[in-house]
Amino acid sequence: MSRKTDKGKAPLRASQKAGTKAGQGARKAPTSYDVARLAGVSQSAVSRAFSNNGYVSPAARKKIAAASKKLGFRPNALARGLITRRSRLVAVVVADLYYSFYVAVLHQLNGALRASGFQALLFSIPSSEDIDSMIADVLAYQVDGVVMNSVRLSSRAPAICRDAGVPVVAMNRIVDDPAVSAVATDNLGAGRMVGEFLRAGGHKRCGFIAGLQDTSTSRDRQAGFRAALGRAPLVARGGFTYDGGHGAALDLMARRNPPDAIFCASDIMAMGAMDALRFELGLTPGRDVSVIGFNNAAETAWRTYDLTSVTASAEELSQRAVEILAALIDDPGCEPRRELLPGHLVVRSSARVPEGWPKDENAGAVMQLADIKET
Numbered sequence: 001m002s003r004k005t006d007k008g009k010a011p012l013r014a015s016q017k018a019g020t021k022a023g024q025g026a027r028k029a030p031t032s033y034d035v036a037r038l039a040g041v042s043q044s045a046v047s048r049a050f051s052n053n054g055y056v057s058p059a060a061r062k063k064i065a066a067a068s069k070k071l072g073f074r075p076n077a078l079a080r081g082l083i084t085r086r087s088r089l090v091a092v093v094v095a096d097l098y099y100s101f102y103v104a105v106l107h108q109l110n111g112a113l114r115a116s117g118f119q120a121l122l123f124s125i126p127s128s129e130d131i132d133s134m135i136a137d138v139l140a141y142q143v144d145g146v147v148m149n150s151v152r153l154s155s156r157a158p159a160i161c162r163d164a165g166v167p168v169v170a171m172n173r174i175v176d177d178p179a180v181s182a183v184a185t186d187n188l189g190a191g192r193m194v195g196e197f198l199r200a201g202g203h204k205r206c207g208f209i210a211g212l213q214d215t216s217t218s219r220d221r222q223a224g225f226r227a228a229l230g231r232a233p234l235v236a237r238g239g240f241t242y243d244g245g246h247g248a249a250l251d252l253m254a255r256r257n258p259p260d261a262i263f264c265a266s267d268i269m270a271m272g273a274m275d276a277l278r279f280e281l282g283l284t285p286g287r288d289v290s291v292i293g294f295n296n297a298a299e300t301a302w303r304t305y306d307l308t309s310v311t312a313s314a315e316e317l318s319q320r321a322v323e324i325l326a327a328l329i330d331d332p333g334c335e336p337r338r339e340l341l342p343g344h345l346v347v348r349s350s351a352r353v354p355e356g357w358p359k360d361e362n363a364g365a366v367m368q369l370a371d372i373k374e375t
Contacts, residue, residue, distance in 0.1 A: 030071040039067035090118045090325065091143040093134070093157075095125040095150035099268055101297040101314065105149060105172065108318035116326050118144070125150070135160045145325045147171055167328035171321045172312065173217045179336050181328060183320045185312040186340040187220035191263075193345055194221075194292050194310065195228025198261045200354035203290060207234040207252040207259030209245055209269050218265040221294065225263055234259055238269040245269025249276040253289075260289055261351070267293035267300050267309055274305060274350060290351040300348070308351035310343050317341065 032050075036043040041060050049056045049064045056064070067073070090113055094102055110120045123138055125131050131150065135157055138146060146161045149171040158180040161168040170182040198206055208225055211218035218240075226232055236251040238244030245264055249272065252259055264270035270293030277283040277291070285291045286306075293300060293309040300307040324337050347353055 030073040032073070034071055035064060035067045035073050038071060039063040088118050089121045089141060089143045091123055091138045091141065091146045092120045093123045093125065093131065093138060093146060093148045093150065095131060097124055099266075099297065100299060101267065101295040101312070102149065104298070104314040105318060108314045109147065109149070109171075109321065112318045112322040116322050118322075118326075131157050132160065139164055139166060145169070145329050147321055147325060165332070167325055167332065169321050169325045169328070172317055173215065174220075174338060174340075175216065178338075181324050181336040181338060183317055183324060183339045183341065184217070185310075185317070185343045187217055188224040189340075190294070190310045190343045190345075191221040191224025191226075192228040193224075193343075194263050195225045197345060197347075197351075197354070198263070198290065198292075199228065200357070201261075201290065201352040202354070203261040203352070205234070205257055205259045205261070207236070207262040209236055209238045209248040209252070209262060209264040209273060211238065211240040211265040211269070213237070215240075221263075221265050233263070238264065238266075238272070240266050240269060242268050242272040245272030246276045247272075249273035250280060253277070253281060253283075261292070262289060263292045265294055267295050267297045267307060269293070270307055270309070270350075271299065271305055274307065285350045286352060292345075292351050296346055300346075306348040306350055308345065308347045308349075310345050312343055313341065 032046045033043050036046045039046070039060070041063060045056055045060055046064055049061050092106065092109060092113075094106060097103060097106070106122070113120050121141060121143060123134065125134055131148075139161065143166065146158075146166055146168040148158060148168065158168045158170050158175055159177055162180060168180060170180055170184075172184050174182045174184050174187075195206070206225075206229055208222050210222055222233075222235070234252055234255060236248035238248040245266075245268065248269065249262060252262060253276075262270075262273055264273055270291055274285045274291050277285055277289055283289055291307065293307050294312070296309040296311040299305060300309045320339055320341065324339070327334055327337070347357070
C-alpha cells in the first residue's frame, strides 16, 4: 500500500517531478499566426514582411516587428523554402581566400546578396581539390543560384550547374562556354593599357608572368599586352602564387636579354617577382626593372611593395554579379549575360612613370582605360 501525503495523495517519484516540471516549463514556439493575432494583421502580411516579397505598409511592418520581438518569433527559412520552393540561398564557390582581393570580393558579394534578399552559403575549395568534383556537394543544398569566383574555375563547373537547372554566374573571369553568364574586368583592354603605359615609359624589353595554363584571365591579359607592344613579350609561368612569381622573375632575368619591365597577371605573383629582384638579384623595382600587377589588392599599397597595379573594383563586380544572378533566378528562360567592366591603372613606385603622365591626388598617377592613346 502506497504512502499518502497530508492531502491523501501519493507522493511523486523524482522522475515524475522532473517530467512535470519539464512539461510545465515547455513552451510552444510562436508561429506567424500568433504574430498576426498580436499585431492585428493577416498572416499573409507577416509572411510578406519577413520574406520581403510583396507590399506591407510601414505601419503594419512596425506592428509586426514589435509583436515578433515580444513573442520571440523567428521565421523558419527552411520551412518557408519548402512552401515557396525557393531557399534564397546562393552558393558562393571560392578557392583563393588566402589572397586579400578575393576576401574583399567575398565581403562585397555577401553584402550585395543580403541587400537583394539572398543568403550566401560559402564553399571554399582547397587548392588540392578539383572544383568540378565539388559541384555535386554544392547542388545538394538546394541553392537557388551559384556564384563562382576562382582563378582555378574550369568551363565545366558552371556547365554542371546550368545543366542541373541552377542559375550560375562566373565572377571575375569569362569562361569559354557562351551559355554561362559572367561578369569580369576587361582583361584584354587592361593588358593593352599596361603595354601602352610601359611603351610610353620607354621600356624596350618586356616580360609577362602568366597564371595558370587554361585560365581566360591570364590568357586575355597576355593577349592585350602583346597587342600593345606589337611583339611577343618574354613569358614565364607563375601559377598565380607568390613562389611562382618569385621563380618566374628569376627565370626571366636569367634570359640572354632580360626584360626591363615585367607585367604579372596577379598582384601576388608581382610581389614574389619584386622580392626576387630585390633580395636575389640586388635590383630596385621601378628604377632597374618596372613591375606591374593586377587587381590592386590591399597589399599593393604597403610601403614594402608600393606596387603599380590594375584595379578591379570588388564592389562593382559583386553588384553586377548579383544583379545578373537575380535576373536568372526570376526568369530561368532569360538569355545569358556577359559583362566586361573597365579598369584603370594605379601607378606607384614599382613602375617608371612616363613624363607628363596624368596624376591623381589619392593614388598617384592613374591611367583610365578610355585614356589609352597610341604612342
